[in-house]
Each structure stands twice: as C-alpha cells, then as structure tokens.
Amino acid sequence: MRRPGLWLLAVFALFFAVPLQVGVLPAILPGPWSPHLGLLTVFLAGFLYGEAPGVALGLLLGILYDRFTVGDLGLHLLLLPLVGAGTAVVRRLVPEMDLVGRIIVLAVTVALAEGLSALLFDLAGQVLLDGTLLFRQLLPAVLTNVVFGALLLLAAGRPRLGGAR
Amino acid sequence: MKVRRRRSARWIPAVLIAAVGLFFLFPQTRNRPLSLVEAPFVWTASQLTRTASGIGERVRGVWSRYADLKGARAELSEVEGQRDHLVVELSKSWEEAARAEHLAHLLELKGRVDRPVVAAHVLGTDATHWFRALLLDRGEFDGVAAGDGVLVPGGVVGRVAKVTHTTAQVLSVHNRGSVIPARVQRSRHAGVLVGGVRPSALQELKESEGDPLPPPEVLMELKYVQRNADVVAGDTVVTSGLEGRFPPGIPIGNVVRVVRSNSETFLRVYVVPVLPFGAVEEVLVLTGEPRPVDAP
Numbered sequence: 001m002r003r004p005g006l007w008l009l010a011v012f013a014l015f016f017a018v019p020l021q022v023g024v025l026p027a028i029l030p031g032p033w034s035p036h037l038g039l040l041t042v043f044l045a046g047f048l049y050g051e052a053p054g055v056a057l058g059l060l061l062g063i064l065y066d067r068f069t070v071g072d073l074g075l076h077l078l079l080l081p082l083v084g085a086g087t088a089v090v091r092r093l094v095p096e097m098d099l100v101g102r103i104i105v106l107a108v109t110v111a112l113a114e115g116l117s118a119l120l121f122d123l124a125g126q127v128l129l130d131g132t133l134l135f136r137q138l139l140p141a142v143l144t145n146v147v148f149g150a151l152l153l154l155a156a157g158r159p160r161l162g163g164a165r
Numbered sequence: 166m167k168v169r170r171r172r173s174a175r176w177i178p179a180v181l182i183a184a185v186g187l188f189f190l191f192p193q194t195r196n197r198p199l200s201l202v203e204a205p206f207v208w209t210a211s212q213l214t215r216t217a218s219g220i221g222e223r224v225r226g227v228w229s230r231y232a233d234l235k236g237a238r239a240e241l242s243e244v245e246g247q248r249d250h251l252v253v254e255l256s257k258s259w260e261e262a263a264r265a266e267h268l269a270h271l272l273e274l275k276g277r278v279d280r281p282v283v284a285a286h287v288l289g290t291d292a293t294h295w296f297r298a299l300l301l302d303r304g305e306f307d308g309v310a311a312g313d314g315v316l317v318p319g320g321v322v323g324r325v326a327k328v329t330h331t332t333a334q335v336l337s338v339h340n341r342g343s344v345i346p347a348r349v350q351r352s353r354h355a356g357v358l359v360g361g362v363r364p365s366a367l368q369e370l371k372e373s374e375g376d377p378l379p380p381p382e383v384l385m386e387l388k389y390v391q392r393n394a395d396v397v398a399g400d401t402v403v404t405s406g407l408e409g410r411f412p413p414g415i416p417i418g419n420v421v422r423v424v425r426s427n428s429e430t431f432l433r434v435y436v437v438p439v440l441p442f443g444a445v446e447e448v449l450v451l452t453g454e455p456r457p458v459d460a461p
Binding site: 018021022023024026030031032034036038064065067068069070071117118121125126127128130131132136137141 | 288289290291292293294295296298300326327329334335336340341342361362363364367380381382443
C-alpha cells in the first residue's frame with residue numbers, strides 16, 4: 001500500500017470504469033462528449049506509476065472495454081496496454097515535466113489513440129472515417145478527453161516518477 | 166416631606182368615606198346631581214377609552230396580522246413542502262403509468278409476434294462512442310444469441326451483435342454494418358436496408374434536391390430496389406421477413422430521399438429510423454424460429 005493512488009486507479013478500473021462508461025456517462029454527456037475513462041485511467045497509471053502498472057491496467061481495461069463494445073476488433077486490448085507503456089516511457093525519458101508538458105503528452109496520446117481507433121474500425125468496415133466523422137466524433141472526443149485528463153493531472157499534483165518510491 | 170405625606174394620608178380615608186356615603190345616599194347617580202359632576206370626566210374618559218380602544222384594535226390587528234402572517238408563512242412552507250411532495254408523487258405516477266403503458270404495448274407486441282421472445286431492459290450504451298449500440302440485461306442464460314432481432318412496439322431497434330452469459334449488445338439499424346431485408350410498405354418493393362451511407366453517396370445527397378437532410382449518422386440506404394419502382398419520400402420501410410430473424414411488416418424507417426439515375430440499375434433510397442434510439446428502455450428480443458402453424 002505504498003502507492004495509494006495506484007491502488008485507487010486499480011480499484012476504479014476494476015469496478016467502476018466500465019459501469020460508469022456504459023450506464024452513467026451516456027446519460028450526462030452523450031456520444032463523443034463523454035470521456036473515455038479507460039484511456040484516461042491507463043494514461044494516468046502509465047504516466048504516474050510506470051510501465052508495469054500502465055500495461056497491467058491497460059490489459060485489464062482492454063479486456064473489459066472490448067467485452068462491452070459491439071466492435072469486432074480486440075482494439076482496446078491492443079491499444080490500452082500500448083498507451084500505458086508508451087506514456088510511461090515518455091515520462092521516463094523526460095522526468096522533469098511541468099503541467100503544460102504533461103498536458104501536451106496527454107493531448108498527443110489521446111489524439112493518437114482516438115485516431116487509431118477510428119482508422120482501425122474504418123478498415124474493419126465498422127465505421128466510416130470521413131469529414132463528418134472527423135468533426136462530429138473524433139474532434140469532440142479528443143477535446144473532451146484532454147479536458148478531463150488535464151483536470152485529473154491537476155488533481156494528481158506532481159508526484160515523482162514511480163509514485164512514492 | 167413626612168408632614169405632607171401624613172396630610173395626604175389623612176385625605177385618603179376621608180375621600181373614601183365620602184365616596185361610600187355618596188354611593189349610598191344617591192343610589193341612581195347616573196341620573197342625579199352626581200352625574201352632572203361626573204359627566205365631563207366620563208365623556209373624556211370614554212373618548213380616551215375609545216381612542217385607546219381604536220389604537221388597541223389597530224395594534225391587535227397588526228399583531229394579529231403579524232401572527233397570521235407568521236402562521237401563514239409556516240403554513241405556506243408546509244403547503245409548499247406538500248406541493249413538492251405531490252409533484253414528485255405525480256411525476257412518479259406519470260412515470261409508472263408511462264412505463265405500464267409501454268409494457269402493455271410490449272405485451273401486445275409479444276402476443277402478435279409468431280416466435281419466442283425475451284423481454285429485456287436497456288442497461289446502457291456502447292463502451293465507445295464509435296457505435297450506436299445498446300447493452301441489454303439479458304444474455305445466453307436467457308436464450309439470447311448473436312443475430313437475434315430486437316424490437317419495440319414502435320419498430321425495429323436492431324440486431325444482437327455480441328452476447329455474454331448475462332448481457333447482450335445490440336447494434337442499431339442505422340449503424341454501419343447493420344443489414345436487414347426490408348420492403349417499402351406501400352408499393353411492396355423489396356430490398357436490403359443497410360446502415361450508414363458511403364461518402365460519395367453523401368456528396369450526391371447534398372447535391373440532390375429535396376427537404377433538408379437529417380444528420381448523416383442516422384441515414385440508412387435501401388439497396389437493390391429496381392429503378393422503375395414506385396418509391397417516394399415519406400414512404401414507410403418495413404421488415405420483409407425474408408431472412409427469418411424478423412417477422413414481416415415491422416416498421417424500420419421512413420424514406421427521406423430517392424435518387425434516380427439512368428446509368429444505374431437500382432434506385433438509391435435513403436431512409437431514417439422511425440425510432441428515437443436514445444429513448445428506448447424496454448425491448449423484445451426475438452430468440453427463436455417462428456412457431457409452426459397448427460394444422461386445422
């Protein structure tokens with residue numbers, strides 16, 4: 001229990017992320033205006049606590065999210081561990097990062113993840129990646145996730161890399 | 166000072182004795198000489214009393230009104246509380262009545278459908294924003310399987326895409342990847358209703374004449390309808406029942422635009438769903454083959 005924040009993220013990922021994402025958030029923030037709780041949780045786990053927690057939570061949430069979407073691909077199982085590992089590597093390479101830097105990393109991560117999702121679902125023939133989708137789905141989703149993620153980063157403060165070690 | 170007090174003290178018994186004497190000597194003082202003496206005092210006193218009484222009444226009125234106001238305020242607060250409670254109760258009653266009506270319609274639909282069905286409650290939507298899908302509280306344990314049709318009394322919701330032991334994901338009719346055999350109800354021309362439209366079709370739609378189009382994400386296309394078919398905007402598209410997953414005649418959508426081209430064999434018929442997808446709460450899942458008709 002040396003890293004309470006990580007335990008909090010793990011409990012949230014296991015018990016609350018998917019129920020909130022599927023059952024509660026759509027009633028408050030419809031469609032792309034709803035933050036991707038799985039993506040943000042894994043981002044925080046990787047960015048704040050390192051590769052192992054990022055990948056582990058990415059795998060867990062990847063399985064759960066793929067189970068609760070009609071998409072045929074195991075997209076989340078691929079994407080979320082990558083996000084967890086990638087953000088941890090970025091943080092390790094640039095350990096001293098101010099808030100603006102962290103938000104830039106968040107924005108790039110979210111844009112890459114959402115863009116890759118759209119591209120892969122388009123290749124699988126399940127969504128149609130055109131201008132409409134870009135402006136009505138992709139852009140709002142990226143903006144929403146960056147705003148919510150920035151708030152979470154603010155709330156998390158500035159912990160040292162690897163948590164309280 | 167002591168001498169003066171003593172003198173006044175002597176006066177007091179004397180005046181009292183005189184008063185008692187006068188009282189006994191003149192029993193009808195009101196009409197007798199004493200009344201002449203007392204009249205001005207009585208008049209003055211009565212005027213003062215009347216004035217005081219008026220002031221008292223006013224004070225009492227003000228006090229009474231204040232008390233009433235205070236009481237009324239408390240009463241108003243209580244009545245407001247009761248009103249709020251009643252509004253909540255009324256809202257609950259309306260909600261229950263609407264739900265009961267909806268369930269009655271579902272029950273009626275269940276009676277009309279020629280195959281086994283499972284009633285399910287909508288738990289939520291898809292975990293991502295890329296798909297228009299619903300999560301149902303019924304799964305394999307209840308007999309639900311991938312590919313099963315999903316209905317409400319107003320029309321077709323979609324088709325079960327994924328199923329777990331206890332839940333099922335329903336892909337809506339207007340999501341890309343949805344395919345349902347359908348026909349135009351009025352002219353009976355059959356085709357295949359496909360969710361989503363191609364970018365080239367969207368461009369073509371924008372250039373074509375007609376009423377303003379709905380958002381592209383709710384558009385569907387009825388394919389393989391002959392070029393000379395009688396189809397116009399406003400026609401209802403219903404299930405044809407050819408595939409066997411849906412009974413025939415269930416509404417799916419309304420035609421919003423028909424594009425005819427001499428260079429193509431088929432019409433381009435664009436359709437929007439009849440159902441407000443976000444408002445669906447209870448559904449029926451068609452879980453089996455049509456029941457055999459008993460021989461006479």
